[in-house]
Amino acid sequence: MFISIKLSLLLKLYNTIYSAKCCVSPSLSITTERRTTERISLTKISDQAIFRMMKDVTCFECNFPQERSFKSEELLNGSLSTSELVYPAWTSLHVCDNSTGYCPSGICGVNNSTKVQLHFQVIDNFSKIVKYVKYDAVNHTRCGCS
Structure with missing residues (x-):
């Protein structure tokens, strides 16, 4: 009771x-x-x-994406050798996910997003050769409850 x-x-x-x-x-x-x-x-x-x-x-409503940091070598996973270093070592993207905001029912997710191109400098430690790598990523611009 x-x-x-x-x-x-x-x-x-x-x-x-x-x-x-x-x-x-x-x-x-x-x-x-x-x-x-x-x-x-x-x-x-x-x-x-x-x-x-x-x-x-x-x-704390589900509305605006939150900026999150990502390790650059994890984004470029599979395209680097063990002797290569990436600069910058970290990058950031805006993200909508379950921890972005409150939804009375459902979960917070992406409503709008844009494609962005990230540029990294990759240096081979042994040969000292420098190359530039482009990475296509998705940046969330608006969140909403689903």
């Missing part, structure tokens, strides 16, 4: 937070219906922590 009441409170709290987006005050009180209407305030530390966490998550 206590668990179902607590669960219904959290569900109502979640719905209140999600509908209010980022403008919700931590001192919010919730109305629940049982046999009578009771006013329950969020005074417990754990309830306030859950409230804050839920508010933060709902404000």
